[in-house]
Amino acid sequence: MMRRFFAPLLALGLAVAGNARAEDTLSPLHFQSDGPLGSIDKAAAQRGFLVYQTVCAACHSANALHYRDLEALGLTPDQMAGVAAGVKLADGSAATLDSPFKDPAMPASAFGGALPPDLSSIAAQRPGGAQYIYALLTGYATAPDGVTMLPGHFYNKAFPGEQVAMPPVLRDNAVTYADGTAATQSQEAADVAEFLTWAADPNLSTRHQIGLRAVIFFAFLGIVAVISKRRIWREGR
Template sequence: MLSKVAYTTTARAVRASSTFRPVRFASTQAGPFGANRKAAMMWFTKAAAASAIVGYGVSNYVLTDDRMAPVYKAVSEASTELKKKAKEFGIELEIPFTVAHAFSTADHGLHPPHYPWDHYSPWKSYDHSSIRRGFQVYKEVCSACHSMDYIHYRNLVGVSHTEAEAKELAAEYEYEDGPDDSGQMFMRPGKLTDAMPKPYPNEEAARAANGGAYPPDLSCIVRARHGEDDYIFALLLGYCDPPAGVNIREGLHYNPYFPGGAIAMARSIFDEVVDYEDGTPNNASQLAKDVTTFLSWASYPEHDERKKMGLKTLAISAMLLGLSVWWKRFKWSYVKSKKIVYRPGKFDEV
């Protein structure tokens, strides 16, 4: 039997030797995708590349349209037969992904092709020289019928013109202002705060001058049309003779890109209809490209600023993400790489 002193000494020895001791080790345990994280990432990279290559080869050389045509036909016949059988029992069966909705060119217009606009790139801004030339095309050609109520001369400053040039452009027109001290309205030269002049005083006058058709305002025309830049460019150059069997009434013109095919606006973009100040070739496609770029800027005036802000946001977010990953690994590395080991103490029996 142990004495009180011997028991106390033995208990202290056990407590001193039987402790939990944290031991650090590197987190390089093998997993199902490799011996460490680097090997696992390499495995996933190779798997993704191989999947892309195999998918491309299968879709372009194995599952071609000619080989899949019998499959499509068999599926269509089977679904039709299944619907008939279901209808015999009074069930209206709709099989997903087997119904195609037809697109009518006559009702919606021919879908415009996609053109490689520079400002579509995430790293590029508008071509401001093209915006300046496009404004010239609008001023000399389009402004005869179309208004731009939401674009003011001050919007051109720093985009396509200097402040002095914009003031000079505005001063070419007179605007009604007032009243003066005698209560009378008066005409004054235009200022930077004035909007683009209207070609007609009201909608009725516009319709009367265009055979009943109302020329739309072009301030946001690119944003308001499906296809945006591609549609405007294709529409301006898409005039042609109507195909056989298509009759266009007097006063209308055939354009396959316009819904219905018959448009009241006659073709107005021709070669050399505008002489550029900078000597740029003034063929019809160049004129259409420039005025489309100008109208696109008018619809999205914040385009360049939005892209710059987006690039700044991505750069800052990338830095913060890297800092967050480093901080997380720094704070959790001790916990994730710690191993708890129990080592029972040894003592001599008394």
């Protein structure tokens, strides 16, 4: 019931959040956050947060994140407060901006003893980051002939060992995007991968911007040093 109330509220908030804009990330598949000069695609990360909160948060925590952190994705204080107010904590109270993302506290028995991992830094923990998350979420298939599946497991081409306890969770139109982006399974997977990349490193864009400026500065400084050295040697002859 809470999720039915929450999704329209979040979609309304994201419709007017910041200056993020829709961008095609699937043709071909690419992530703006990839590479040494990459930056977070805020439009995709906002959509990914909707996917996380609507689908993933039922089983996975993200305890390193607080609702106030959503300001970095372009949400205003009122929008963040609206998102938090739609989340009921374990004690029945509504979350606040200072609350960490709600922990669903799933019992291990729910997935045959496999606890759903916290997603706060999952993109940094897995080789490939966003690419791996996307491949995992879209990698479910029928097990090939001759493969014996463990009880309660699902065949997934991207998961080490190709058997995972998490069932396929994404489907077309699992959410409705306020920016008009078609909510295909692939788009949802790409968007939540970008959101989890941001969650693992909220300062990624800033770090890369500072790094680029530092490289430009030191390159300029090097050129000045070379020119000055040549001038000094020329005048000293």
